[in-house]
Amino acid sequence: MSNNVKNNVKRANVLDLITNGSKPGGIAQHTHTSETSIYRLLKRMRKDGLLTSNNELTEHGTEHVKKFMAVSSDVKFNIKDNDIRLHNVQVTIKILHKPRGYDYRKNNMIAMKVRDYDLTNLNNNYKEQFKVNDVTVKTNIDSIELFPKDIYAETEQQASKRLMDIVFEVIKRIENLYHVTLIKDNYCNIRISRQHYALVRNQLAKLYRNEHKGSVFRVFDEGDGKVRLVVDISQGPEFEAEHPSKSPSDINKCQTFFKDIIDKEHDLPSDTKGMIHELALVSKNTIQRQENSLLIEQEYARNMKTHVKVMKGIEKSFNKFNTLLTQKKLKEWL
Known part of the structure; x- marks a missing residue:
C-alpha cells in the first residue's frame, strides 16, 4: 500500500471516529499517534472540505470514507449499530518448554525478524517487546503476553473466534522465533486475563452522552464488586461489558436486549x-x-351421596320383602 493510500485510509478512519462521537484523545489512542497530530489532521480535513466546523461529514467527506475505509485493515467501514468491538485484550500463555539460556540471553536475532522491537534489562533476565501480525508481544521468564488490536464483529461469538485465530497464528510465529513450546494437546495453558466487549454506536450510550455530560454510568457486580457494564464515549458512544470473566455473557444479553427493542415492533x-x-x-x-363448575361438581357429589344412601335403603327393603315372600310360598307348598 502506497504512502498516499495509507494517509487517505488514516484520514478515513479519523473521519469515521470523529463523526461517531470519539474525542481527539481517544482517536489518538486508537490510531497510535499523538493528540496534537489528530488536532492538526482535523484542521486540515476541515480546510479540504471533508469535515464541517461541527465535526460532521460533508458530502465529499462521506465519499472519502466509503472509498478508503474499504481498503483499511481496521475493517470498520461496514459496522452497524450495536455490533461488537472486542478490545483491551490481554492473553497470557504459559511457556511449557524453553531452550537452555532462554532467561538470560540477549536475542538480537529477534529484532531483525519482528517490528517495533524493544529490550528491557531486568538484571537477571531480559524482557522483550515486539509486534507480530500487528499483535504486541511481551516476554516474561515463564510466560508470553499478547495484546491484539481491536476486533470488530457482528456477535460476541464471531469476535471471540477471530481472537483465537489471531492468538494461534501468533503462537506459531513465537514458537519458531524462540524455539519454545507454548501449546500442547490436552493441556490448557492459555488464559484471557482481560477482555472488554463494547456495543458500538449504542443508542443508550448516545442518550447518556448527550444528557449526562461529565457523569459516568457504571454497573458493579454484586459478588466481587468489579465493574460489569459501563457507558464509554472515548471511541464513540459505546455500551461496554468489561468484567474479567462475565463480559462475554453480559454483552450477549445486552446485544439481544437492544436489538429486540430496535428490530421488533412493540406496543x-x-x-x-x-x-x-x-x-x-x-x-x-x-x-x-371454574369456581361455578366446582360448586356444581360439589353439589352433584352431595346428591350422589344421598342417592346412594336411598338406593341402599331400597335394596335392603327389597331383600327383606323378597325373603318374606319366599317364606309365604314355602308354607303354601307345605
Missing part, C-alpha cells in the same frame, strides 16, 4: 395497559367459571 404503554386489562377480565371470568 405503546397505553396499548399494553389495555391488553393487560382485557387479559385480567378474561382471567377473572375464567376463574369464575
Whole structure:
C-alpha cells in the first residue's frame, strides 16, 4: 500500500471516529499517534472540505470514507449499530518448554525478524517487546503476553473466534522465533486475563452522552464488586461489558436486549395497559367459571351421596320383602 493510500485510509478512519462521537484523545489512542497530530489532521480535513466546523461529514467527506475505509485493515467501514468491538485484550500463555539460556540471553536475532522491537534489562533476565501480525508481544521468564488490536464483529461469538485465530497464528510465529513450546494437546495453558466487549454506536450510550455530560454510568457486580457494564464515549458512544470473566455473557444479553427493542415492533404503554386489562377480565371470568363448575361438581357429589344412601335403603327393603315372600310360598307348598 502506497504512502498516499495509507494517509487517505488514516484520514478515513479519523473521519469515521470523529463523526461517531470519539474525542481527539481517544482517536489518538486508537490510531497510535499523538493528540496534537489528530488536532492538526482535523484542521486540515476541515480546510479540504471533508469535515464541517461541527465535526460532521460533508458530502465529499462521506465519499472519502466509503472509498478508503474499504481498503483499511481496521475493517470498520461496514459496522452497524450495536455490533461488537472486542478490545483491551490481554492473553497470557504459559511457556511449557524453553531452550537452555532462554532467561538470560540477549536475542538480537529477534529484532531483525519482528517490528517495533524493544529490550528491557531486568538484571537477571531480559524482557522483550515486539509486534507480530500487528499483535504486541511481551516476554516474561515463564510466560508470553499478547495484546491484539481491536476486533470488530457482528456477535460476541464471531469476535471471540477471530481472537483465537489471531492468538494461534501468533503462537506459531513465537514458537519458531524462540524455539519454545507454548501449546500442547490436552493441556490448557492459555488464559484471557482481560477482555472488554463494547456495543458500538449504542443508542443508550448516545442518550447518556448527550444528557449526562461529565457523569459516568457504571454497573458493579454484586459478588466481587468489579465493574460489569459501563457507558464509554472515548471511541464513540459505546455500551461496554468489561468484567474479567462475565463480559462475554453480559454483552450477549445486552446485544439481544437492544436489538429486540430496535428490530421488533412493540406496543405503546397505553396499548399494553389495555391488553393487560382485557387479559385480567378474561382471567377473572375464567376463574369464575371454574369456581361455578366446582360448586356444581360439589353439589352433584352431595346428591350422589344421598342417592346412594336411598338406593341402599331400597335394596335392603327389597331383600327383606323378597325373603318374606319366599317364606309365604314355602308354607303354601307345605
